[in-house]
Amino acid sequence: MQDLTEPILELIRLTATNLPPDVEEGLRDALQQEEPGFAARGALETILKNVDMARENSTPICQDTGTPIFYVNYPEGWSTRRMREQIKSAVAQATDKSYLRPNAVDSISGVNSGDNIGDEHFPTIHFEEIEGDELQIDLMLKGGGCENVGAQYSLPNSELGAGRDLAGVRNVALDAVQKAQGKGCAPGILGIAIGGDRGSSFVASKEVLLRQLDDSNPNPEMNDLEQQLTEESNQLGIGPMGFGGKTTVLGTKITSKHRLPASYFVSVSYMCWAYRRRQMVVKNDQVSYQ
Amino acid sequence: MQQVSIPISDEAIHSLKVGDPVLLSGTMVTGRDAAHKWMVETFIKATRTPIDDDQQVYQEIKPLLDGGVIYHCGPVVSGLDSQEYKFVAAGPTTSTREEPYQGDVMRHFNIKGVIGKGGMGAKTLAACQEVPGVYFHAVGGAASLIAQSVLEVTTVYKLDFGVPEAMWVIRVEDFPAVVTMDAHGSSLHAEIESESRSALEGLLAES
Numbered sequence A: 001m002q003d004l005t006e007p008i009l010e011l012i013r014l015t016a017t018n019l020p021p022d023v024e025e026g027l028r029d030a031l032q033q034e035e036p037g038f039a040a041r042g043a044l045e046t047i048l049k050n051v052d053m054a055r056e057n058s059t060p061i062c063q064d065t066g067t068p069i070f071y072v073n074y075p076e077g078w079s080t081r082r083m084r085e086q087i088k089s090a091v092a093q094a095t096d097k098s099y100l101r102p103n104a105v106d107s108i109s110g111v112n113s114g115d116n117i118g119d120e121h122f123p124t125i126h127f128e129e130i131e132g133d134e135l136q137i138d139l140m141l142k143g144g145g146c147e148n149v150g151a152q153y154s155l156p157n158s159e160l161g162a163g164r165d166l167a168g169v170r171n172v173a174l175d176a177v178q179k180a181q182g183k184g185c186a187p188g189i190l191g192i193a194i195g196g197d198r199g200s201s202f203v204a205s206k207e208v209l210l211r212q213l214d215d216s217n218p219n220p221e222m223n224d225l226e227q228q229l230t231e232e233s234n235q236l237g238i239g240p241m242g243f244g245g246k247t248t249v250l251g252t253k254i255t256s257k258h259r260l261p262a263s264y265f266v267s268v269s270y271m272c273w274a275y276r277r278r279q280m281v282v283k284n285d286q287v288s289y290q
Numbered sequence B: 001m002q003q004v005s006i007p008i009s010d011e012a013i014h015s016l017k018v019g020d021p022v023l024l025s026g027t028m029v030t031g032r033d034a035a036h037k038w039m040v041e042t043f044i045k046a047t048r049t050p051i052d053d054d055q056q057v058y059q060e061i062k063p064l065l066d067g068g069v070i071y072h073c074g075p076v077v078s079g080l081d082s083q084e085y086k087f088v089a090a091g092p093t094t095s096t097r098e099e100p101y102q103g104d105v106m107r108h109f110n111i112k113g114v115i116g117k118g119g120m121g122a123k124t125l126a127a128c129q130e131v132p133g134v135y136f137h138a139v140g141g142a143a144s145l146i147a148q149s150v151l152e153v154t155t156v157y158k159l160d161f162g163v164p165e166a167m168w169v170i171r172v173e174d175f176p177a178v179v180t181m182d183a184h185g186s187s188l189h190a191e192i193e194s195e196s197r198s199a200l201e202g203l204l205a206e207s
């Protein structure tokens, strides 16, 4: 098996320092929406300048480099045990090189491990064996500020007039956006999972954020709801950083999971504008990045 | 864009209003959860006895914070081994976590400016009127850009809290921020919260 430590280190550097083009495009569109002279526009200008600077200097876009979440889709024959070791070693090296901030804190002692290596969930690694001969590793860096404003609702919710249908999903999702205000570093991106149990629902709400910002949902009903939620969130007037303005949310991505008859969870993962995710592909020993 | 130099005079504080963009220059100290808890428990409420270098650090930060600025930030720092510290990425962290402490800390040390993101609540707003002081909102996530305004890391206290939680003393020039809570009792955050709540109620009533 090929040693992937070096290529994964490069994946981490790329993810932490170079914002994906679809997200930057979204931020540039947002800038056009905001009036000159207002704090909202100033914030977006600062954000875009920062994105350029981070790319040029190969420094982290945001100092909170978050929880590193890896999604590894591997063909038959790869050892997940060895890939886990290589990922961990790349994460520790990336921390040493200041691409990542030491972020793994023992919840009981309060001690920071110093190298981003914690228990079996830090860094988080999802493995999935797939068909074909291509290994794909997606990395998402999800910061704490936006993670803290994520929310899960159990429907029905009478306070929000939310029943167990897409109209109910819309109501609770808008509530989550209003409660988040600018605290998740708006403009944000919503990852929403409908169904599942509490755990799988949150996991799915993050995974759906791997989609491209400008793609559409193959399910027409969910696609409509995605458009509607983005538009209506932007009517709340929260704006970039919560300074007020027209762009609160850049996009919405929805997925659904089977649920128990008794449960109907809606999980909202809020992703900040520093929407850092990149993919690496290994095919015939060749590594490429997207 | 208004230039604000640290330490900040009362006159300058009174002239600042919600919505004003500013560029800050001078020396500031970073502090987040561990630092605020430490300051309050060890010196302000004094429910915990000072140990190790507590007293010494307290004496050294006092003059830095008098009329000064505290920055809610957990930076990425290079040069940890050689102690030639350099801020690589240094955007603001969420301020509300310090809401239980901030007002008391401002009064105790005579802090004129708090920098962070997401805004703070009624207790801090009251302290802003009393001390007087203001809350400066930095652009969340603009970490590389803000790090460029850090000219020098003067020293660091309480590195045993961990890199993000330590108290870093930094000299900055043209640090960009927006006033979102002022000494006249205005808070942009309270305003946006209430307007967005009415907008949400309107949208929910449509369904």
Ligand code: SF4
Pocket (backbone or CB within 6 Å): A062, A063, A064, A065, A066, A142, A143, A144, A145, A146, A147, A183, A184, A185, A272, A273, A274, B091, B092, B093, B140, B141, B142
């Ligand atoms: S929410 Fe995102 S942009 Fe804001 S500080 Fe956290 S990681 Fe950075």
